[in-house]
Amino acid sequence: MDESLQELEEELKRLRPRGPSPDLTARIERELRSPDTAAPEHYAVATSFPSWKWRGWHWQLAAAAAAALVGVFFFWEQPGGVVRQEGPPSPVASARPPQLGLPASSVAAVEPGATSAAAANFYRPVGATNVLYDLKDEGTVYLGDNQPARRVRYRYVDTYTWKNPATRASLKWSVPREEVRVVPVSLN
Amino acid sequence: MTLLDKKQLPPMEAAHDSTSWKKWFTDYGPRLLLCARQWTRSLADAEDVVQEAFVRYWRHQRELPGDPQALLITSVRRAACDLARKEDRRAAREELADGGLPEREGYFESLPGEGEERRVEIESALRKLPSEQREVLVLKIWQELTFEQIGATLGVSPNTAASRYRYALAALRSELEPLCHG
Numbered sequence: 001m002d003e004s005l006q007e008l009e010e011e012l013k014r015l016r017p018r019g020p021s022p023d024l025t026a027r028i029e030r031e032l033r034s035p036d037t038a039a040p041e042h043y044a045v046a047t048s049f050p051s052w053k054w055r056g057w058h059w060q061l062a063a064a065a066a067a068a069l070v071g072v073f074f075f076w077e078q079p080g081g082v083v084r085q086e087g088p089p090s091p092v093a094s095a096r097p098p099q100l101g102l103p104a105s106s107v108a109a110v111e112p113g114a115t116s117a118a119a120a121n122f123y124r125p126v127g128a129t130n131v132l133y134d135l136k137d138e139g140t141v142y143l144g145d146n147q148p149a150r151r152v153r154y155r156y157v158d159t160y161t162w163k164n165p166a167t168r169a170s171l172k173w174s175v176p177r178e179e180v181r182v183v184p185v186s187l188n
Numbered sequence: 189m190t191l192l193d194k195k196q197l198p199p200m201e202a203a204h205d206s207t208s209w210k211k212w213f214t215d216y217g218p219r220l221l222l223c224a225r226q227w228t229r230s231l232a233d234a235e236d237v238v239q240e241a242f243v244r245y246w247r248h249q250r251e252l253p254g255d256p257q258a259l260l261i262t263s264v265r266r267a268a269c270d271l272a273r274k275e276d277r278r279a280a281r282e283e284l285a286d287g288g289l290p291e292r293e294g295y296f297e298s299l300p301g302e303g304e305e306r307r308v309e310i311e312s313a314l315r316k317l318p319s320e321q322r323e324v325l326v327l328k329i330w331q332e333l334t335f336e337q338i339g340a341t342l343g344v345s346p347n348t349a350a351s352r353y354r355y356a357l358a359a360l361r362s363e364l365e366p367l368c369h370g
Contacts (some may be wrong), residue, residue, distance in 0.1 A: 005357045008364070012329045015296040015307060017222035024235045025213065031243050032209065137251055150253075185253075 123162035123171060130158045130177070140185070147184050154179045209246050216260075217242075219330050222295055223261055226323045227268035231293040237267040261331065261341055313363040321356035324349050 134155035141151045159174040217238070224234035224241075241263035249259055295314065299307050314322060327338045328349075335346040335353070342349065 004361060005354075008357055008361050009329070012310070012325075012360075015299075015310065015330075017218035017330055018294055018297050020213075020217045020221050020235060020238065024217075024239060025210070028209070028213065028239055028243060031239065032246060135248075137248065139251075152252075 121164070122166065123164050125160065126163045126170075127161040128158065130156045132156050141182065143182070143184065148186075149182045149184045151180060151182050154181065209242075213242065216257075220260060220264055222326055222330050223323075224264050224268055225295060226319065226326050227265055228271065233268075233271060237264055237271055240267045255337075257331065257333070258337055258341060261327070261333075265341065309364055310360075313360050316363060317356055317359055321352045321359065324352040325356040325360075328353050 132154055136153045138151040138153055140148050143149050156177045156179065157174050158177050159172055161173075162171045164170070220238050220242070221234055224237045225231065228234040228237055241260060245256070245260050245263055249263070250256065252259070294307070295311050296307055298304055314325075317325070323342065324338055327333045327341065328335070333341070335349045338344075338349040339346040344352075
């Protein structure tokens with residue numbers, strides 16, 4: 001960097017950023033004094049999710065599990081465990097869940113004569129993301145050998161996406177995940 | 189002596205131990221506010237963003253390991269982005285109606301005598317910089333971050349941060365008349 005740029009750099013460093021207004025300091029003080037309503041609750045066990053976010057997931061997961069059970073029940077009720085179609089495919093038949101990740105040929109082998117329908121129903125996994133939406137430092141805990149450790153709880157939503165190349169339709173599946181990390185620390 | 193002499197300030201790491209946020213905020217608040225102003229439309233918005241980020245930090249993040257400065261700057265930037273998304277439509281309408289929102293509040297403290305005129309010139313030149321150059325300049329000069337830290341904060345490579353910094357200085361130099369010494 002040449003000399004004139006260095007001089008300019010030094011000149012800039014001599015400028016002091018303007019301070020926050022007294023009003024901002026007062027606002028922060030008020031907020032820090034008030035009870036922390038935004039703080040996530042403490043969770044006694046990993047499967048206890050009393051916050052509203054998790055309540056919503058409870059209902060969705062319960063509904064999905066119930067639907068899966070009903071689906072399995074009807075599947076096994078069919079002779080040979082395979083749905084047979086007679087005559088032209090009905091709208092109900094075409095609304096079955098897609099064959100996730102299965103190549104079209106394997107689907108066609110299950111149902112000969114339905115090759116084009118199976119190919120159109122082929123979904124390919126195209127992406128997986130996870131979003132950290134909550135983090136709670138749960139403080140110091142002690143391991144078996146009295147080694148102090150910090151326990152931090154992370155909450156993610158994992159989202160998986162499949163796409164059907166033939167119809168360009170996509171399917172997303174999101175599921176909550178909780179992760180607890182215990183990191184040994186030194187208090188010296 | 190530079191006005192931002194590090195010896196005058198408590199180390200950023202003191203945030204981990206200090207129970208008094210006021211002292212810490214007095215020392216570091218101005219720098220955070222200057223950062224926030226690069227990512228917001230007005231001083232009022234910048235103060236809102238600093239408040240949100242600082243309170244979140246002080247309540248939930250100050251015990252976390254790692255560099256508190258980087259954590260706070262990232263937090264300020266995220267809060268500014270959230271605010272920008274929320275306010276985008278409203279602000280665009282207001283700008284259209286007002287013919288733009290001239291920022292009247294200065295970035296820096298006033299200086300005595302001729303220094304004040306120079307400060308105004310510098311601020312005016314800073315505002316003319318492209319935002320991606322200005323944010324790098326602010327993080328480098330007034331937050332004293334390395335290019336690696338700036339890159340991590342802004343999601344660009346350290347080389348990109350360094351080249352933006354050099355472009356910013358060169359653009360400022362061409363905009364400003366050289367300071368007459370003596």
